[in-house]
Amino acid sequence: MDLTFQPSMLLAILPELGLAGLAAIILALDLIAKGNQKILLGWVTAGGLLVVAVMAALFARPAEQPQLIFGGMLRVDWPAFTFRLIFLLGAAVTVLLGASEHISKRYGEFCALVVVSTLGMSLMASASNLIMLYLAIETTSLPLYILAGFRVLDQKSVEAGIKYLLYGAMTSAVMLYGFSLLWGFTGTTNLYEIADLAKTGGLSPLVLGGTAMLVLVGFGFKISAAPFHFWAPDVYEGAPTPVAGFLSTASKAAGFAVLVRVLMAVFPEVASFWSLVVGILAAVSMVIGNFLALAQRNIKRLLAYSSIAQAGYMLVGVAAHSAFGAAGAVYYLASYLVTNLAAFGIVWLVGREVGSDDLDAYTGLGRRNPTVGLAMLAALLSLGGIPPLSGFFGKLLVFGAAVQAGQIWLAVLGVLTSVVGLYYYLTVLKIIYRPGTDEHALPVSASWRVALLVCVAGILFLGTVFAPMYGLSLSTAGGWF
Amino acid sequence: MSFPILSLIIFLPLAAGLVILALPAERKQAVRIIALTAAVLDLVLAVVVFIAYDVAQGGYQFVERFWWVKQLGISYYAGVNGISTPLVLMGALVVTSGVMISWRVEERPREFFAYLMFLGASVQGVFCSLDLFMVFFFFELAVFPKYLMIALWGYPKTRDYGSMKLTLYLFLGSVVSLVGVLAMYFAAGQNSFDMLTLEKAGFSRAFQQTWFLVVFGGFAILGGIFPFHSWAPDGHVAAPTAVSMLLAGVEMKVGAFAALRVAIMLLPDGAHFWAPLILALGTVNVVYGALIALIQTDFKYVIGFSSVSHMGLVLIGFATLNNEGLLGAGMQMFSHGIMTALFFAVVGMVYDRAHTRNIGELGGLFRKMPVAAVGFIIAGLVSMGMPGFSGFVAEFPIFMGAWKTLPLVAIIAVLGVIVTAGYILLVVGRVFFGTIPPKLDETVGDVSLMDKLVVGGLAALMILIGVFPTLSKMAPLIQSGVTPILALVGGA
Numbered sequence A: 001m002d003l004t005f006q007p008s009m010l011l012a013i014l015p016e017l018g019l020a021g022l023a024a025i026i027l028a029l030d031l032i033a034k035g036n037q038k039i040l041l042g043w044v045t046a047g048g049l050l051v052v053a054v055m056a057a058l059f060a061r062p063a064e065q066p067q068l069i070f071g072g073m074l075r076v077d078w079p080a081f082t083f084r085l086i087f088l089l090g091a092a093v094t095v096l097l098g099a100s101e102h103i104s105k106r107y108g109e110f111c112a113l114v115v116v117s118t119l120g121m122s123l124m125a126s127a128s129n130l131i132m133l134y135l136a137i138e139t140t141s142l143p144l145y146i147l148a149g150f151r152v153l154d155q156k157s158v159e160a161g162i163k164y165l166l167y168g169a170m171t172s173a174v175m176l177y178g179f180s181l182l183w184g185f186t187g188t189t190n191l192y193e194i195a196d197l198a199k200t201g202g203l204s205p206l207v208l209g210g211t212a213m214l215v216l217v218g219f220g221f222k223i224s225a226a227p228f229h230f231w232a233p234d235v236y237e238g239a240p241t242p243v244a245g246f247l248s249t250a251s252k253a254a255g256f257a258v259l260v261r262v263l264m265a266v267f268p269e270v271a272s273f274w275s276l277v278v279g280i281l282a283a284v285s286m287v288i289g290n291f292l293a294l295a296q297r298n299i300k301r302l303l304a305y306s307s308i309a310q311a312g313y314m315l316v317g318v319a320a321h322s323a324f325g326a327a328g329a330v331y332y333l334a335s336y337l338v339t340n341l342a343a344f345g346i347v348w349l350v351g352r353e354v355g356s357d358d359l360d361a362y363t364g365l366g367r368r369n370p371t372v373g374l375a376m377l378a379a380l381l382s383l384g385g386i387p388p389l390s391g392f393f394g395k396l397l398v399f400g401a402a403v404q405a406g407q408i409w410l411a412v413l414g415v416l417t418s419v420v421g422l423y424y425y426l427t428v429l430k431i432i433y434r435p436g437t438d439e440h441a442l443p444v445s446a447s448w449r450v451a452l453l454v455c456v457a458g459i460l461f462l463g464t465v466f467a468p469m470y471g472l473s474l475s476t477a478g479g480w481f
Numbered sequence B: 001m002s003f004p005i006l007s008l009i010i011f012l013p014l015a016a017g018l019v020i021l022a023l024p025a026e027r028k029q030a031v032r033i034i035a036l037t038a039a040v041l042d043l044v045l046a047v048v049v050f051i052a053y054d055v056a057q058g059g060y061q062f063v064e065r066f067w068w069v070k071q072l073g074i075s076y077y078a079g080v081n082g083i084s085t086p087l088v089l090m091g092a093l094v095v096t097s098g099v100m101i102s103w104r105v106e107e108r109p110r111e112f113f114a115y116l117m118f119l120g121a122s123v124q125g126v127f128c129s130l131d132l133f134m135v136f137f138f139f140e141l142a143v144f145p146k147y148l149m150i151a152l153w154g155y156p157k158t159r160d161y162g163s164m165k166l167t168l169y170l171f172l173g174s175v176v177s178l179v180g181v182l183a184m185y186f187a188a189g190q191n192s193f194d195m196l197t198l199e200k201a202g203f204s205r206a207f208q209q210t211w212f213l214v215v216f217g218g219f220a221i222l223g224g225i226f227p228f229h230s231w232a233p234d235g236h237v238a239a240p241t242a243v244s245m246l247l248a249g250v251e252m253k254v255g256a257f258a259a260l261r262v263a264i265m266l267l268p269d270g271a272h273f274w275a276p277l278i279l280a281l282g283t284v285n286v287v288y289g290a291l292i293a294l295i296q297t298d299f300k301y302v303i304g305f306s307s308v309s310h311m312g313l314v315l316i317g318f319a320t321l322n323n324e325g326l327l328g329a330g331m332q333m334f335s336h337g338i339m340t341a342l343f344f345a346v347v348g349m350v351y352d353r354a355h356t357r358n359i360g361e362l363g364g365l366f367r368k369m370p371v372a373a374v375g376f377i378i379a380g381l382v383s384m385g386m387p388g389f390s391g392f393v394a395e396f397p398i399f400m401g402a403w404k405t406l407p408l409v410a411i412i413a414v415l416g417v418i419v420t421a422g423y424i425l426l427v428v429g430r431v432f433f434g435t436i437p438p439k440l441d442e443t444v445g446d447v448s449l450m451d452k453l454v455v456g457g458l459a460a461l462m463i464l465i466g467v468f469p470t471l472s473k474m475a476p477l478i479q480s481g482v483t484p485i486l487a488l489v490g491g492a
Helices: A007-012 A014-032 A035-059 A078-098 A101-126 A130-148 A155-186 A191-200 A205-222 A231-238 A241-266 A268-294 A299-319 A323-354 A370-384 A390-404 A408-433 A446-464 A467-480 B005-022 B028-052 B084-101 B109-127 B132-141 B143-153 B159-188 B195-199 B205-222 B231-238 B241-266 B268-294 B299-320 B323-354 B370-384 B390-405 B407-432 B438-443 B449-467 B474-489
Strands: A067-069 A074-076 B061-069 B074-080
Touching (some): A035 A078, A035 A446, A078 A241, A205 A268, A231 A299, A323 A370, A323 A390, A323 A467, A370 A390, A390 A408, B074 B132, B084 B109, B159 B205, B241 B268, B323 B370, B323 B438
Antiparallel strands (some): A067 A074
């Protein structure tokens, strides 16, 4: 292991440095800003995130060969690059969606917490050392616990925060136990050395497989895959809606990034075993998520179950254990990020203006705000996997990967549950287009409009022009293998 | 081809739909005019393709191709042959008729016509596809328009149920096929979704026998195969008139066409293996559909089940895997599309004026709306397979083909046609003749000029094809499409 420091390493973590700086700037501005000026912090944050994204795209591009930097703490490769951009997009959209008088007094803190969490995610995607990985996960999670309970006067929000914290702490402890076993058996914390040592050291597959299960608990929680999903509906329901959107997208994407990296890097010896386990998790998630969503009358709970099901579809790609499958999961994630953020953005608007998250609050939305109605249509159908929206291609890729890997049962289960999924997405759609009693248009803010526009443009772009993102997904998958 | 005529046919309605959605909701007349213009232009283009298609040359013509996702071998690949050219024409005809028939839709016409246009684009996209990815892309494009059109403008009592049932069945069918198609893609190992490449992939016999059922079964659900047919009557009856026309007339043909194009042509050994099953199910479709139609009291359900019955003939034609059967199936797809569109159009006209579809409460409407009645009778004669109408030139070859394969099927299917004659005559007699109930006598008026144009046009076309199958280019055209299929399946 090369432990020497080179200045070029700083360039590789320039985006992360930028994020840390941005968080500090926001906190400072928050002290200066008064009253309504705080709303402007959202634009500052989004602008800052954009600058970071440009820096990431220009300076932090991976070389042809993946590089380990800072003594093997981080790995500069395509997964880190792609996921960083995904997180930045998710954070920027969340911050812009979140701007509202409801949290305006503490809007600065909101933005800063989102940025810090994004910093953690970005490190998660590039961490190549168990200690670094754990620290990154906690850097991500702590701000999220606070954000989930952000509305301290709202009991449900506080409950969501506590629940999320308790579940998170517990699964994190199990995962940490798995990490400690890995270190104990191999004597190294570097992900890419563990596999070699496990092989030469003749570590029994039983131990490796058991460790893989322990680690999967932690990651399964992050991506809200069944059976680690119980927190999701309650937390999504109670947390402020933009936070729920962020949890269900960027945070889930971060979970996937580490899940795939650790499985691929540390456990190649027991690949057929974890492939089966992940396949089962995928199947259970698709079934539980879709069927329980049918019974929901609260849109946030419905989207929570839907997001469990979506995690299942992404896991189908992972279970295939192929570059094609991993690329499919990445494409799916990118598509899901813009889609679900759009959906949660609209739920935020309706919940705020109509004062309810019940499905009935959506009657007549298509007439009150035709554009918002169309955006919700796009988001729901994209979740359902209908072209020309992004979800279609994502589903095609992951099911294709399952078929290619010979896991026909997974593909069949996947398509059957997507029929169930379509049922409740269409039900919501019907409610939106039913005539309602109130015909007044809901007021939308400029930042909300921009954020929604970005999401819908993303849904349409990823749903019709597949090649650029697919190419990036392939490179990303290549970095894992 | 330098001029992208097929792309225009596909994207013109799509563009029109988007333009319509961008208009303010109050400009109802502008919406209608844009929709009609786009539909008519589309029809003109389809007629141009129909006339310009060179039968002597055969094969795929007006081909356009460019890469969509090169890494995966997905391309935008459009082209038509002897089977799909008539279907493109039929689709354009039905869309145009649908727009005309919906002229008086007053409830949110903007969304209505926009969705109708999307639906039109979707079916044309499938008919013109030479790439499997494109087939699914365009087919599923129609999911939300058809769902919302039925759920929002449909028959209030059953629209919730009918719309969801229809949409989920169709989605189920397409995704089941999708799994099979993915299996074909990987088994072929050509890194290509291009159907012409996959035709030469040389799938093993065992592979074909396993996956044919999945691929064909999925698409056949869209074509209304027994026992997965029940979405069709429920969905069609719940739908507003134009959507019933389009769904029964065109969308079911999309399923049948895809079953032929993808399952039978790409997996011919599988087709041979499973042909007896399809023959049997198709026969059940014909007889069962007709018998159920016979006992319906709802005017629209009669037609809904008649579609199930007639699609059975298409399936029988496919399953014969011989020249006569396939030719007849090709004719039947066109003929039934036009016929059932006319049926549903007239049913809609009657319902709009009498406000009931209960056959017992109708009667003597011939005097009130003679043109519509004559149109319905002509469609009825087509559906009975009377010589001189397009139904005859379609059904007769199917029976010939079935006789060559399995005489019993031909005999049973012909009996089914007798039942067809029964329910058609019964309905015609009860709805259009006899004494008119006094209540209807006062309220019911004649149909509008727009309606008459639709009825007259569609009826004339069916007679034209029935009397001059060769002269109207229909038979030679379809024959030119059937010959390559026979080369693939190895039939006579």
